Amino acid sequence: MTALARETVRVELPARGYDITIGAHLTEELGTRLNPLLTRPKTAVVTDTTVAGFHLAKLQASLNAAGMTHDTIVLPAGEASKSFAQLAQLCDRLLGAGIERNDAILAFGGGVIGDLAGFAAAVLRRGVGLIQVPTTLLAQVDSSVGGKTAINSPRGKNLIGAFHQPLAVFADISLLGTLPARQLRAGYAEVVKYGLLGDARLFDWLDANASLVVALQVPELVRAIASCCRAKATIVARDETETSERALLNLGHTFAHALEAATGYGDKLLHGEAVAIGMAMAFRLSAALGYCSAADARRVESHLANIGLPTAITDVTDDLPSASSLLDIMRQDKKARRGGIVLILVRGIGKAFVAVDIADSRILSFLEAELNRS
Ligand SMILES: NC(=O)c1ccc[n+]([C@@H]2O[C@H](COP(=O)([O-])OP(=O)(O)OC[C@H]3O[C@@H](n4cnc5c(N)ncnc54)[C@H](O)[C@@H]3O)[C@@H](O)[C@H]2O)c1
Numbered sequence: 001m002t003a004l005a006r007e008t009v010r011v012e013l014p015a016r017g018y019d020i021t022i023g024a025h026l027t028e029e030l031g032t033r034l035n036p037l038l039t040r041p042k043t044a045v046v047t048d049t050t051v052a053g054f055h056l057a058k059l060q061a062s063l064n065a066a067g068m069t070h071d072t073i074v075l076p077a078g079e080a081s082k083s084f085a086q087l088a089q090l091c092d093r094l095l096g097a098g099i100e101r102n103d104a105i106l107a108f109g110g111g112v113i114g115d116l117a118g119f120a121a122a123v124l125r126r127g128v129g130l131i132q133v134p135t136t137l138l139a140q141v142d143s144s145v146g147g148k149t150a151i152n153s154p155r156g157k158n159l160i161g162a163f164h165q166p167l168a169v170f171a172d173i174s175l176l177g178t179l180p181a182r183q184l185r186a187g188y189a190e191v192v193k194y195g196l197l198g199d200a201r202l203f204d205w206l207d208a209n210a211s212l213v214v215a216l217q218v219p220e221l222v223r224a225i226a227s228c229c230r231a232k233a234t235i236v237a238r239d240e241t242e243t244s245e246r247a248l249l250n251l252g253h254t255f256a257h258a259l260e261a262a263t264g265y266g267d268k269l270l271h272g273e274a275v276a277i278g279m280a281m282a283f284r285l286s287a288a289l290g291y292c293s294a295a296d297a298r299r300v301e302s303h304l305a306n307i308g309l310p311t312a313i314t315d316v317t318d319d320l321p322s323a324s325s326l327l328d329i330m331r332q333d334k335k336a337r338r339g340g341i342v343l344i345l346v347r348g349i350g351k352a353f354v355a356v357d358i359a360d361s362r363i364l365s366f367l368e369a370e371l372n373r374s
C-alpha cells in the first residue's frame with residue numbers, strides 16, 4: 001500500500017507550531033482535514049490558472065463534500081503575480097469574499113501563490129490564517145515551510161514581505177505528476193541543498209535514490225520531501241527570523257540570485273537551475289579557498305549533472321554577464337551586511353558555514369574563472 005505512505009513533520013514554534021503532512025492524494029481529503037483547523041466551515045482558495053486547470057476541481061469537490069463554503073480566486077501563473085497590483089486586488093477580493101480575522105485562506109499553488117497569498121494573509125485584517133497546499137516540488141520542500149512571505153519590488157525580488165507562519169501545510173505529492181519535468185528538476189535542486197548544507201547522510205541517500213525521487217516514486221518522494229521539511233523545520237525552530245543559522249538555507253543562493261538577475265528572471269534560467277549552479281559554484285570556491293576537497297566539489301557536480309541540472313553558467317547561455325556586473329548584484333543582495341558579501345561556503349558535503357570575510361577581489365577573480373569555463 002505504498003500509495004498511502006504518509007509522513008508528518010512538526011514545526012515547533014512557541015504558540016504557533018504546525019504540522020506538515022506529506023503523502024499521495026491528500027487533496028481529496030482536504031475538506032475533512034481542514035475542518036478541525038478552521039473556526040467555521042469557510043475559506044477562500046487562492047490559486048493560479050495552470051494549477052486550477054489541472055487540480056482545482058478535485059480540491060473543490062473535497063471542500064464541498066466536507067460542507068465547506070469557499071470562494072476561489074484564480075490569478076495569472078508566473079512570477080509577475082508577486083506584485084503590489086496583484087496583492088491589492090487579492091486583498092480586495094478576499095475582503096469581498098467575507099474573510100474575517102479568524103478565518104484562514106488556502107494557498108493552492110507553487111511558491112508564487114504561496115508567497116503572494118501568504119503575504120495577503122499576513123496583512124489582511126492584520127493577519128488571517130493561512131493553509132499552504134504547495135503544488136510544486138520547490139514549494140513542498142521550501143517556500144511553503146518556514147513562514148516567509150513576500151512580493152517583489154522593481155528594485156529586487158522578495159523585498160516586501162512578512163514572516164507569517166501557516167496553520168498547516170499539506171504536501172500532496174500526487175499533484176506533482178502534472179509538473180513539467182524541467183520544473184521538477186529545478187525543485188530537486190532545493191531538495192539536494194538540504195543534504196549539501198547539513199546532512200551528508202541525506203546526500204548519500206539522494207545520490208543512490210535521486211532517479212526514483214524525480215521519477216515520482218511514492219515512498220522515495222515522500223521520504224525525500226519529509227527529510228527536507230524536517231531539516232528546514234529544525235533550522236526555522238532555532239532561528240525563525242534568520243539572525244544566524246537560517247542563513248545556511250541560502251547555500252548557492254547569493255550566486256543564484258546574481259545569475260537570475262543577470263539573465264532577466266526568465267525561462268532561460270529557472271530559480272532551481274540557478275541554485276544548482278550556485279551550489280556547484282559554492283563548492284568550487286570552497287575548494288579553491290582550501291575549505292573543502294576538490295573531490296567533494298566534483299561529486300556534487302556529477303550528482304547535479306546526472307539529474308540533468310546545470311552546474312555552470314556556461315552550461316545555460318553564451319550571452320554571459322560580466323564578472324563585475326555579477327559582483328555588483330551580489331553586493332546589493334538583501335543578505336549583504338554593511339556592504340560586505342555574505343557567502344555560504346562548505347567544509348565538505350553537509351558542512352556549510354557563513355563566510356563574511358572573503359575579499360571582493362577574490363570573489364571577482366573566481367567569477368572571472370567561472371565565466372571562462374569551457
Ligand atoms: N517563502 C520562501 O521561503 C520561498 C522559498 C523559496 C522560493 N520562494 C519563491 O517561490 C517562487 C518560486 O516557486 P515555484 O518554483 O513553485 O514557482 P511557481 O509558483 O511560479 O510555479 C512554477 C510553474 O509551475 C506551475 N505549476 C505549479 N504547480 C503545478 C502543478 N502541480 N502542475 C503543473 N504546473 C504547476 C505554475 O503555474 C508555474 O507556471 C519564487 O517566487 C520564489 O521567490 C519562496
Ligand SMILES: [Zn+2]
Pocket residue numbers: 142190253271275
Ligand atoms: Zn531557493
